[in-house]
Amino acid sequence: METFSFEELFHLLDQNKLKELRAELMEMNVVDIAEFIDELEGKRIALVFRILPKDLSAGVFAYLDSDDQAKIVQSLTDAELGYLVEELYVDDAVDFLEEVPATVVKRVLANASPETRSAINTLLKFPPNSAGSVMTIEMVELHDRETVDQAIATIRSTGLDKETIYTCYVIDDERHLIGVVPLRQLILADPQTKVSELMQDDPIHVNTLEDQEVVADTAKKYDLLSVPVTDNEGRLVGIITIDDIVDIIEDENTEDFEKMALLQPSEHEYLDTGVFTLAKNRIVWLLILMVSATFTGKIIESFEGMLAAIAGLTACIPMLMDTGGNAGNQASTLIIRGLALGDITPKDYFKVLFKELRVSLLCGVTLAAANFLRMLIIGGSGGTPVFMVVCGAMLCAVVVAKCIGCTLPIVAKIVHLDPALMAGPMITTIVDAVTLAIYLSLAKAFLLK
Amino acid sequence: METFSFEELFHLLDQNKLKELRAELMEMNVVDIAEFIDELEGKRIALVFRILPKDLSAGVFAYLDSDDQAKIVQSLTDAELGYLVEELYVDDAVDFLEEVPATVVKRVLANASPETRSAINTLLKFPPNSAGSVMTIEMVELHDRETVDQAIATIRSTGLDKETIYTCYVIDDERHLIGVVPLRQLILADPQTKVSELMQDDPIHVNTLEDQEVVADTAKKYDLLSVPVTDNEGRLVGIITIDDIVDIIEDENTEDFEKMALLQPSEHEYLDTGVFTLAKNRIVWLLILMVSATFTGKIIESFEGMLAAIAGLTACIPMLMDTGGNAGNQASTLIIRGLALGDITPKDYFKVLFKELRVSLLCGVTLAAANFLRMLIIGGSGGTPVFMVVCGAMLCAVVVAKCIGCTLPIVAKIVHLDPALMAGPMITTIVDAVTLAIYLSLAKAFLLK
Numbered sequence: 074m075e076t077f078s079f080e081e082l083f084h085l086l087d088q089n090k091l092k093e094l095r096a097e098l099m100e101m102n103v104v105d106i107a108e109f110i111d112e113l114e115g116k117r118i119a120l121v122f123r124i125l126p127k128d129l130s131a132g133v134f135a136y137l138d139s140d141d142q143a144k145i146v147q148s149l150t151d152a153e154l155g156y157l158v159e160e161l162y163v164d165d166a167v168d169f170l171e172e173v174p175a176t177v178v179k180r181v182l183a184n185a186s187p188e189t190r191s192a193i194n195t196l197l198k199f200p201p202n203s204a205g206s207v208m209t210i211e212m213v214e215l216h217d218r219e220t221v222d223q224a225i226a227t228i229r230s231t232g233l234d235k236e237t238i239y240t241c242y243v244i245d246d247e248r249h250l251i252g253v254v255p256l257r258q259l260i261l262a263d264p265q266t267k268v269s270e271l272m273q274d275d276p277i278h279v280n281t282l283e284d285q286e287v288v289a290d291t292a293k294k295y296d297l298l299s300v301p302v303t304d305n306e307g308r309l310v311g312i313i314t315i316d317d318i319v320d321i322i323e324d325e326n327t328e329d330f331e332k333m334a335l336l337q338p339s340e341h342e343y344l345d346t347g348v349f350t351l352a353k354n355r356i357v358w359l360l361i362l363m364v365s366a367t368f369t370g371k372i373i374e375s376f377e378g379m380l381a382a383i384a385g386l387t388a389c390i391p392m393l394m395d396t397g398g399n400a401g402n403q404a405s406t407l408i409i410r411g412l413a414l415g416d417i418t419p420k421d422y423f424k425v426l427f428k429e430l431r432v433s434l435l436c437g438v439t440l441a442a443a444n445f446l447r448m449l450i451i452g453g454s455g456g457t458p459v460f461m462v463v464c465g466a467m468l469c470a471v472v473v474a475k476c477i478g479c480t481l482p483i484v485a486k487i488v489h490l491d492p493a494l495m496a497g498p499m500i501t502t503i504v505d506a507v508t509l510a511i512y513l514s515l516a517k518a519f520l521l522k
Numbered sequence: 523m524e525t526f527s528f529e530e531l532f533h534l535l536d537q538n539k540l541k542e543l544r545a546e547l548m549e550m551n552v553v554d555i556a557e558f559i560d561e562l563e564g565k566r567i568a569l570v571f572r573i574l575p576k577d578l579s580a581g582v583f584a585y586l587d588s589d590d591q592a593k594i595v596q597s598l599t600d601a602e603l604g605y606l607v608e609e610l611y612v613d614d615a616v617d618f619l620e621e622v623p624a625t626v627v628k629r630v631l632a633n634a635s636p637e638t639r640s641a642i643n644t645l646l647k648f649p650p651n652s653a654g655s656v657m658t659i660e661m662v663e664l665h666d667r668e669t670v671d672q673a674i675a676t677i678r679s680t681g682l683d684k685e686t687i688y689t690c691y692v693i694d695d696e697r698h699l700i701g702v703v704p705l706r707q708l709i710l711a712d713p714q715t716k717v718s719e720l721m722q723d724d725p726i727h728v729n730t731l732e733d734q735e736v737v738a739d740t741a742k743k744y745d746l747l748s749v750p751v752t753d754n755e756g757r758l759v760g761i762i763t764i765d766d767i768v769d770i771i772e773d774e775n776t777e778d779f780e781k782m783a784l785l786q787p788s789e790h791e792y793l794d795t796g797v798f799t800l801a802k803n804r805i806v807w808l809l810i811l812m813v814s815a816t817f818t819g820k821i822i823e824s825f826e827g828m829l830a831a832i833a834g835l836t837a838c839i840p841m842l843m844d845t846g847g848n849a850g851n852q853a854s855t856l857i858i859r860g861l862a863l864g865d866i867t868p869k870d871y872f873k874v875l876f877k878e879l880r881v882s883l884l885c886g887v888t889l890a891a892a893n894f895l896r897m898l899i900i901g902g903s904g905g906t907p908v909f910m911v912v913c914g915a916m917l918c919a920v921v922v923a924k925c926i927g928c929t930l931p932i933v934a935k936i937v938h939l940d941p942a943l944m945a946g947p948m949i950t951t952i953v954d955a956v957t958l959a960i961y962l963s964l965a966k967a968f969l970l971k
Binding site: 102104225228229232233238239256257260261277292293294295296298315316318319322323326327329330331333334335336342343344348349351352355356358359360362363364366367369370371373374377380381382384385387388389390391392394395396398399400402403405406407408409410411414416417421424425428431432435436439440443444447451471497498501502505509 | 551553674677678681682687688705706709710726741742743744745747764765767768771772775776778779780782783784785791792793797798800801804805807808809811812813815816818819820822823826829830831833834836837838839840841843844845847848849851852854855856857858859860863865866870873874877880881884885888889892893896900920946947950951954958
């Protein structure tokens with residue numbers, strides 16, 4: 074990938090050479106122009122946006138940060154704003170309106186044409202993250218009785234306004250979705266063929282209220298360039314295109330990363346999120362887990378006498394806890410990811426558990442043996458009996474941790490909780506208590522006279 | 523998304539009603555047919571594959587598990603195998619050949635046409651995960667002197683063999699990539715227009731040796747349906763299509779999840795990976811982290827007398843360690859993800875650190891206060907002085923943990939290590955040692971007479 078240096082552009086801007094700047098910008102990709110504008114501050118944002126040729130401006134606008142979009146809207150006249158709204162794809166307009174203050178929304182809608190306003194309002198009403206909220210209504214619709222020739226004429230006459238023309242959807246007179254034809258097939262077919270002969274019946278589709286994650290999974294599974302969206306009566310109401318699907322995939326992955334660290338998912342990029350929001354997103358789970366650690370405290374308290382009496386026991390607690398937590402975390406990560414990608418389903422549970430049992434025995438024995446060697450070499454305040462108890466506890470901890478780590482995500486899936494919550498921190502808290510209980514019980518059984 | 527039930531298909535197969543089964547399969551999507559075949563065992567795999575109509579078989583084959591692909595290849599005659607190889611897209615053929623035993627590869631190549639064989643061999647030679655290894659060579663090439671009419675004729679005559687015809691690449695007589703035209707523009711343009719007038723110059727492209735992650739980032743950034751691949755002389759050698767890019771995105775995310783749990787990335791799905799490989803992928807980091815825990819052990823050992831003397835001190839160790847680890851893990855996860863998505867770059871470090879300082883003070887004070895309350899209510903073997911030391915240590919631990927958590931991924935990025943390694947387990951191990959040192963030093967300073 075080429076990374077752009079905006080030095081020359083900044084230079085032209087500093088010298089107020091706007092004509093040269095405009096010429097340079099016209100040579101660039103809209104994505105790069107947006108990136109350049111995002112690096113500007115204050116009045117320069119609107120200044121540079123306004124020197125763009127009209128046919129580029131909507132494209133650039135769609136890729137800007139929402140802060141910059143709001144600033145630009147404030148600087149536009151009503152006529153300019155009206156033009157911009159009409160040029161934007163409806164789904165891009167909705168994305169932008171969802172992020173800006175209500176006053177901006179009002180002004181934008183006031184300057185849109187009645188059709189655009191009603192389309193935007195419809196999309197704004199769908200629940201967040203539903204298929205309806207991310208779809209666009211700009212798609213190519215064909216009728217089954219048309220010939221290929223007529224279909225291509227339809228596409229030629231309306232294609233400019235459509236977000237994609239590469240997959241055409243076939244509807245009947247009541248707008249029911251009855252088929253799909255890739256443009257590729259239209260181009261390669263005989264001009265007199267009927268669309269109904271070419272189309273694939275009963276196309277894959279999603280409901281407007283379906284979660285966007287399902288949309289992404291559908292597109293991934295069937296390698297689709299766009300997913301059609303239908304209402305409860307099976308009527309075609311919109312499509313979701315692959316560029317938005319790629320964004321959904323990344324959003325869903327980000328959400329999983331955040332959940333696995335027990336963060337409340339955030340809608341904004343890190344640098345754009347306020348300190349209070351960041352703290353609020355983190356504190357709930359930190360508090361819950363801290364309070365849960367009361368159990369580990371109670372376990373230690375009940376063995377306090379023994380820990381004070383036998384040298385070297387306390388020193389090994391962090392190592393056992395950490396190793397148990399890490400072992401459990403590895404298992405749970407693999408299972409959570411497997412569940413998310415559909416490679417693992419709850420019915421595989423016993424296969425998974427049996428696998429983890431064997432893996433954990435292999436890992437546990439290796440770690441216990443390595444640890445025994447380490448203790449013999451480095452020494453420590455305990456003697457061989459303490460070393461043996463520590464290594465026994467290590468083996469048990471790894472086995473128990475891996476079994477808990479593979480079980481909890483699957484249990485979560487079965488009871489319709491998000492498996493991603495059963496990751497590192499949650500597993501660690503549970504495994505720590507179990508590890509400590511095993512370790513201290515072993516010590517009591519074998520070391521206390 | 524509709525989930526398929528294969529009950530009826532199994533029923534037909536059990537009754538050996540192959541004609542009816544064939545009719546049912548012909549109504550289905552190739553992806554669903556492949557899913558059905560993947561659920562079969564033994565001889566039935568090849569049996570069902572062989573009743574498929576010829577025009578579906580290559581499509582279905584590309585979506586099968588590699589185990590099933592290998593089984594099917596063994597059952598095919600040389601002529602059938604030759605047909606299959608020619609029908610497969612070259613990148614699908616390469617994906618399959620990379621997974622099967624060398625004997626199968628030999629037989630497949632022996633039955634391919636000389637052109638296909640040479641194309642496959644070329645792709646097989648590129649380093650794993652390079653653009654060259656994932657590209658396909660089936661793309662639409664136009665010349666700049668052609669008119670739209672001629673271009674569409676070229677596409678019509680060669681389009682069937684091309685993996686995508688939606689983005690056409692323009693080359694000069696030395697095959698240098700000089701432009702790009704979306705099919706959309708060709709369809710909408712006047713038939714007599716020259717391709718050179720429509721094409722966008724200097725298209726975005728990647729080198730054959732570029733990492734696939736860069737390919738995915740490029741496609742995401744510019745919303746491309748395919749990314750052209752050029753050699754060192756700028757000649758067009760292949761393209762990477764969006765369906766493969768989506769797979770790359772998911773692979774890269776899986777790799778990040780695995781690295782963040784300190785697992786060696788695995789090339790295969792969990793259920794297809796052997797116990798020894800799974801254990802091997804986990805043991806290295808478990809060993810390293812276990813040995814690193816020697817430090818925490820040494821810290822505790824050096825305070826052993828104090829811990830034995832003051833009741834309640836030891837009991838709080840797990841809670842402090844866990845909370846520190848969790849706090850650090852939250853920060854590092856956000857930063858790692860931000861770095862991966864390009865939202866955060868190393869030059870943002872001081873902004874990030876200042877943000878984390880403020881967030882950690884907010885979280886730390888809240889947690890310390892909550893913990894003080896908790897200790898007052900639940901009690902514990904220590905008294906108020908112990909409680910105060912624990913809460914002071916809690917505040918310090920959270921602040922230090924968040925600062926370490928946001929610093930290490932950025933440092934890793936700067937020294938060209940993978941930031942994903944600086945996640946949960948690694949951060950926990952480091953934060954644990956620091957937390958313990960702070961806690962026990964505070965206790966020594968304020969509680970030891």
